[in-house]
Amino acid sequence: MPKVGIRDVAKLAGVSTGTVSRVLNNHPSVTRDLRARVSGIIEELGYMPDPSARSMRSKVSRLIGIVIPDLTNPFFSELVQSAEQAAARHGYNIIVMTSFDHAAKEADRIGQLTSRKVDGIILVPSNDFHTIKLPKGLPIVVVDRLMPGYSGIGSDHRSGVRLGVEYLLKLGHRRIGFISGPKHSVPASDRLKGYRDAMEQNGGKVQNAEPSLIAEAAFDYESGRAAGNYLLARARSERPTAIFASSDQQAIGCMRAAYDLGIPIPAALSIVGFDGIPLSSMTIPRLTTMKQPIQKIAAAAVAVLLNERPAPSVDHPILFACELSEGETTAAPQPD
Amino acid sequence: MPKVGIRDVAKLAGVSTGTVSRVLNNHPSVTRDLRARVSGIIEELGYMPDPSARSMRSKVSRLIGIVIPDLTNPFFSELVQSAEQAAARHGYNIIVMTSFDHAAKEADRIGQLTSRKVDGIILVPSNDFHTIKLPKGLPIVVVDRLMPGYSGIGSDHRSGVRLGVEYLLKLGHRRIGFISGPKHSVPASDRLKGYRDAMEQNGGKVQNAEPSLIAEAAFDYESGRAAGNYLLARARSERPTAIFASSDQQAIGCMRAAYDLGIPIPAALSIVGFDGIPLSSMTIPRLTTMKQPIQKIAAAAVAVLLNERPAPSVDHPILFACELSEGETTAAPQPD
DNA sequence: TTGTAAGCGTTATCAG
DNA sequence: CTGATAACGCTTACAA
Numbered sequence: 135m136p137k138v139g140i141r142d143v144a145k146l147a148g149v150s151t152g153t154v155s156r157v158l159n160n161h162p163s164v165t166r167d168l169r170a171r172v173s174g175i176i177e178e179l180g181y182m183p184d185p186s187a188r189s190m191r192s193k194v195s196r197l198i199g200i201v202i203p204d205l206t207n208p209f210f211s212e213l214v215q216s217a218e219q220a221a222a223r224h225g226y227n228i229i230v231m232t233s234f235d236h237a238a239k240e241a242d243r244i245g246q247l248t249s250r251k252v253d254g255i256i257l258v259p260s261n262d263f264h265t266i267k268l269p270k271g272l273p274i275v276v277v278d279r280l281m282p283g284y285s286g287i288g289s290d291h292r293s294g295v296r297l298g299v300e301y302l303l304k305l306g307h308r309r310i311g312f313i314s315g316p317k318h319s320v321p322a323s324d325r326l327k328g329y330r331d332a333m334e335q336n337g338g339k340v341q342n343a344e345p346s347l348i349a350e351a352a353f354d355y356e357s358g359r360a361a362g363n364y365l366l367a368r369a370r371s372e373r374p375t376a377i378f379a380s381s382d383q384q385a386i387g388c389m390r391a392a393y394d395l396g397i398p399i400p401a402a403l404s405i406v407g408f409d410g411i412p413l414s415s416m417t418i419p420r421l422t423t424m425k426q427p428i429q430k431i432a433a434a435a436v437a438v439l440l441n442e443r444p445a446p447s448v449d450h451p452i453l454f455a456c457e458l459s460e461g462e463t464t465a466a467p468q469p470d
Numbered sequence: 471m472p473k474v475g476i477r478d479v480a481k482l483a484g485v486s487t488g489t490v491s492r493v494l495n496n497h498p499s500v501t502r503d504l505r506a507r508v509s510g511i512i513e514e515l516g517y518m519p520d521p522s523a524r525s526m527r528s529k530v531s532r533l534i535g536i537v538i539p540d541l542t543n544p545f546f547s548e549l550v551q552s553a554e555q556a557a558a559r560h561g562y563n564i565i566v567m568t569s570f571d572h573a574a575k576e577a578d579r580i581g582q583l584t585s586r587k588v589d590g591i592i593l594v595p596s597n598d599f600h601t602i603k604l605p606k607g608l609p610i611v612v613v614d615r616l617m618p619g620y621s622g623i624g625s626d627h628r629s630g631v632r633l634g635v636e637y638l639l640k641l642g643h644r645r646i647g648f649i650s651g652p653k654h655s656v657p658a659s660d661r662l663k664g665y666r667d668a669m670e671q672n673g674g675k676v677q678n679a680e681p682s683l684i685a686e687a688a689f690d691y692e693s694g695r696a697a698g699n700y701l702l703a704r705a706r707s708e709r710p711t712a713i714f715a716s717s718d719q720q721a722i723g724c725m726r727a728a729y730d731l732g733i734p735i736p737a738a739l740s741i742v743g744f745d746g747i748p749l750s751s752m753t754i755p756r757l758t759t760m761k762q763p764i765q766k767i768a769a770a771a772v773a774v775l776l777n778e779r780p781a782p783s784v785d786h787p788i789l790f791a792c793e794l795s796e797g798e799t800t801a802a803p804q805p806d
Numbered sequence: 807t808t809g810t811a812a813g814c815g816t817t818a819t820c821a822g
Numbered sequence: 823c824t825g826a827t828a829a830c831g832c833t834t835a836c837a838a
Contacts, residue, residue, distance in 0.1 A: 187815035190522040205551040215541040249518040523831035
């Protein structure tokens with residue numbers, strides 16, 4: 135079965151390879167019936183164009199690279215899956231790579247992708263991304279962890295967090311703790327701002343978010359647990375009655391900390407997470423969380439790379455709104 | 471900056487393009503110092519070979535495809551991540567695709583991968599995989615859900631489950647429920663066999679695993695919950711004192727069901743999961759589970775595709791042992 | 807050991 | 823609108 139090529143199709147259809155190629159790329163200048171005949175033969179022969187040859191000539195690989203810090207993080211795996219679907223709808227495929235939040239690895243991955251001639255890269259930058267430089271000319275869209283100077287797509291973390299904290303305020307909480315993300319992370323400081331926004335506009339009572347109500351942590355489970363422990367292992371009168379965590383994983387770690395300290399949720403402590411990963415509805419009790427529209431983000435990123443949508447300007451990222459998903463980890467505070 | 475090609479390197483090094491190519495592919499027949507000089511120039515010029523051109527001539531793409539049912543499943547995302555790492559160590563990259571457990575999509579994905587000329591495919595077959603036929607000639611290794619007739623790599627589900635159930639028996643449990651996987655799934659029936667193995671060898675008492683102790687379910691959270699509900703919503707004397715679930719997600723869903731029914735874990739119910747996903751140590755209480763060696767599996771799969779390791783014969787898959795990870799969801803049964 | 811040159815399967819340029 | 827034909831950038835016999 136000696137592999138059928140474009141010439142076989144051409145011969146059998148009685149046309150030139152050029153015409154077949156034009157049919158393949160649905161170039162407008164082919165007669166309806168000629169196109170039909172050729173397509174027929176293509177079908178019949180089960181011909182599939184060779185992507186390497188194609189890409190070599192046309193400089194288009196129909197490949198999109200996606201570089202994320204950690205595929206094990208449900209938020210990112212959902213992002214990748216959504217991107218894969220969106221890309222597939224356009225005949226594109228996805229090459230995934232993990233940077234492990236390590237700038238050097240990240241630079242290396244981006245280099246590989248570049249030399250693979252991917253048509254674009256979706257990048258969730260590592261936390262010390264600023265140390266690397268991106269190859270000019272390659273369409274690249276930064277997602278989730280927006281970076282100044284790069285066109286980005288994500289959700290509005292700041293107002294998302296603000297809404298979440300306001301929700302806690304509305305429930306009657308005043309001593310609201312905050313588990314922040316890594317110090318230098320852009321989204322982390324955005325989320326922190328959202329927290330401050332909400333706290334400060336809430337009149338005098340909690341005007342200054344006391345530093346002791348803010349715990350810095352990585353976005354993962356263990357860090358969330360440590361941060362929760364820091365916030366909760368104190369006298370009851372000092373202890374926050376509610377905690378907003380910057381990620382669902384942190385929130386879940388924090389639930390664990392509360393559990394270990396014997397603090398019932400939501401009776402003595404309310405917890406709100408951020409991200410809306412599937413897992414958040416599987417915890418006991420179900421986590422209340424601010425849900426990011428991952429699919430929208432992924433679809434938009436793909437659309438931008440495929441020029442189906444204008445790239446956001448460097449200082450005006452595309453931002454989607456987050457949405458509160460009420461679970462069972464939040465309630466009015468107990469009277470002291 | 472007019473893209474540096476192999477000829478530029480050749481010219482600057484004063485050698486032929488053939489030699490440069492040989493250096494690139496570290497063909498043995500190149501003098502040490504010549505190789506050194508050429509490598510120097512390559513470095514200096516920042517030359518990167520064009521993968522399309524390369525692949526077109528050599529029929530090697532340095533690309534591995536991986537098709538899984540659902541990237542959102544932590545077990546698979548960890549598998550993909552591990553495969554990505556293993557592949558990267560060999561200069562290979564990974565194209566991921568999701569089949570959503572849908573045979574038609576799966577066939578389509580495999581077709582795409584084939585036409586992309588990937589050097590091999592790692593496949594976790596969908597549940598109705600048997601309906602599709604694989605393209606001959608393409609190295610493909612079936613992982614996790616082993617299929618008769620295909621060379622596969624996975625862990626020993628049957629004895630893994632047996633060990634888990636034996637653990638429960640050792641704790642003193644006798645009425646042990648089992649949440650099975652989808653009926654026609656190969657690993658599901660393997661796991662079920664493991665359960666039967668353990669139950670049947672346990673003397674007369676539970677000689678026949680009563681059908682009512684076995685609930686069929688998909689591997690996901692919701693199904694696990696429903697199955698748990700089925701097993702638990704009965705009079706206490708009929709209700710199992712322990713449940714073995716075929717996946718961690720099922721187990722967690724089952725915990726949820728128990729929680730909703732007011733059945734305390736592990737006081738009134740022990741639960742053991744299967745897979746050992748990271749999430750399993752984040753639940754409250756921490757899930758006891760049979761851990762699959764995902765990294766080993768992924769590494770072996772990549773090694774097989776890269777011919778670093780002989781492919782397992784069609785009827786003798788490579789099987790790794792599972793290991794019990796003791797959490798907090800298991801305890802001796804309460805006296806009736 | 808190294809150079810030479812013929813393709814690999816497409817697409818794109820030019821005529822016709 | 824369609825056909826011929828020259829690239830595309832590299833690998834690999836075949837020669838030297």
